[in-house]
Amino acid sequence: MIYLDHAATTPVKPEVLEAMLPYFTEHYGNPSSIYKVAQRNKKAIDDARAVVAGHLGAQPNEIFFTSGGTEADNWAIKGMAEALKEKGNHIITTNIEHHAVLHPCQYLEKNGFEVTYLEVDPDGLVSAEQVEAAIRPETILITIMYANNEIGTIMPIAEIGAVAKKHGIVFHTDAVQAVGHLPIDVHAQNIDLLSLSGHKFYGPKGTGALYVRRGLKLPPLLHGGGQERNRRAGTENVPGIVGLAKALDLACQDMEAKNAKIKALRDYLIDGIKARIPYCRLNGHREKRLPNNVNFSFEFIEGESLLLLLDMEGIAASSGSACTSGSLDPSHVLLALGLPHEQAHGSVRFTLGENNTREEMDVVLAKLPAFVERLRSMSPLYEEFVRQNS
Numbered sequence: 460m461i462y463l464d465h466a467a468t469t470p471v472k473p474e475v476l477e478a479m480l481p482y483f484t485e486h487y488g489n490p491s492s493i494y495k496v497a498q499r500n501k502k503a504i505d506d507a508r509a510v511v512a513g514h515l516g517a518q519p520n521e522i523f524f525t526s527g528g529t530e531a532d533n534w535a536i537k538g539m540a541e542a543l544k545e546k547g548n549h550i551i552t553t554n555i556e557h558h559a560v561l562h563p564c565q566y567l568e569k570n571g572f573e574v575t576y577l578e579v580d581p582d583g584l585v586s587a588e589q590v591e592a593a594i595r596p597e598t599i600l601i602t603i604m605y606a607n608n609e610i611g612t613i614m615p616i617a618e619i620g621a622v623a624k625k626h627g628i629v630f631h632t633d634a635v636q637a638v639g640h641l642p643i644d645v646h647a648q649n650i651d652l653l654s655l656s657g658h659k660f661y662g663p664k665g666t667g668a669l670y671v672r673r674g675l676k677l678p679p680l681l682h683g684g685g686q687e688r689n690r691r692a693g694t695e696n697v698p699g700i701v702g703l704a705k706a707l708d709l710a711c712q713d714m715e716a717k718n719a720k721i722k723a724l725r726d727y728l729i730d731g732i733k734a735r736i737p738y739c740r741l742n743g744h745r746e747k748r749l750p751n752n753v754n755f756s757f758e759f760i761e762g763e764s765l766l767l768l769l770d771m772e773g774i775a776a777s778s779g780s781a782c783t784s785g786s787l788d789p790s791h792v793l794l795a796l797g798l799p800h801e802q803a804h805g806s807v808r809f810t811l812g813e814n815n816t817r818e819e820m821d822v823v824l825a826k827l828p829a830f831v832e833r834l835r836s837m838s839p840l841y842e843e844f845v846r847q848n849s
């Protein structure tokens with residue numbers, strides 16, 4: 460199999476699994492218990508907290524472990540709305556956020572809040588000026604993703620953070636696609652809250668964390684026991700937390716060199732597709748882009764059909780459109796770029812990982828043009844287009 464869907468999830472690295480295993484078996488004690496064997500697990504969690512904090516430029520007591528990116532996003536957004544509802548009811552976000560941000564915002568709209576969904580430009584960017592222009596006296600929260608999961612566009616986070624700081628507004632970023640892949644410094648970038656997810660950087664699924672700047676009063680999302688200093692109830696997922704920290708540590712080692720390698724493969728694939736396949740469009744910003752993201756719209760075809768053909772050859776990729784996600788609309792992200800419905804439907808995303816090779820890119824480049832050609836030959840739209848242009 461050629462796995463090109465690392466934005467969906469990544470395999471757990473062997474070293475990560477190895478670090479986790481003892482916490483399923485020998486070290487099974489509940490970290491809240493007072494005997495020694497359990498206290499060892501409390502220490503493992505605190506060590507993991509320090510590791511995660513270190514890689515974000517945060518303090519350990521600013522890190523709270525969660526069940527993943529979705530919980531971290533929900534907690535940050537609903538929690539700040541609850542905490543600041545006396546102060547105001549307006550939230551600023553973008554129209555290309557992950558549903559883990561959009562749906563909490565829509566939920567809040569049903570409960571008396573107002574949300575501005577900033578429109579991105581054709582590359583998927585919002586500017587700090589756009590954010591500033593949307594600020595109202597009653598704005599309490601800005602939540603803007605660090606990097607987009609479908610098209611890979613990286614937002615100007617430090618500039619947006621500076622605007623938020625200037626106006627004294629809390630700034631949350633969904634950094635699920637960025638942590639472990641891009642260098643992050645929450646202080647330099649004026650980030651107040653940041654969501655991350657373990658399974659996007661070779662850690663276990665169902666693990667994540669929320670960074671909460673010290674002094675910020677964020678009420679709990681989950682009520683119950685006193686874990687995570689009374690902020691996130693529930694017996695800690697000790698193996699998961701240990702695995703997340705180990706994975707982040709590994710991901711941040713030689714990040715620049717690994718990114719240079721992945722970027723070279725990415726650009727090889729992008730240039731190769733452009734050279735071989737007519738009527739295609741690269742979605743997302745050409746430079747301000749995650750090192751591993753390739754997203755193309757191929758006119759006159761359905762992304763899903765292409766995915767099926769690729770799958771038959773053992774190539775795993777994904778599309779932003781909807782058949783895969785069970786709804787009928789194409790990707791809200793691609794539509795937000797201004798793509799017509801047909802082009803949004805004809806999109807395929809390849810997201811590379813540390814173990815992909817140039818040979819694998821060559822396999823994709825060898826198969827893809829014929830697949831696109833085959834699907835186009837069955838398309839009445841393409842037939843019509845060719846007739847009109849010949």
Ligand SMILES: Cc1ncc(COP(=O)(O)O)c(C=O)c1O
Nearest residue numbers: 527528529557559608635636656
């Ligand atoms: C940008 C973004 N936010 C949030 C999430 C949700 O993270 P998790 O799968 O850990 O709940 C994802 C993962 O699909 C994502 O890509």
Ligand code: FES
Nearest residue numbers: 763780781782789
């Ligand atoms: S037919 Fe596939 S998303 Fe519409």
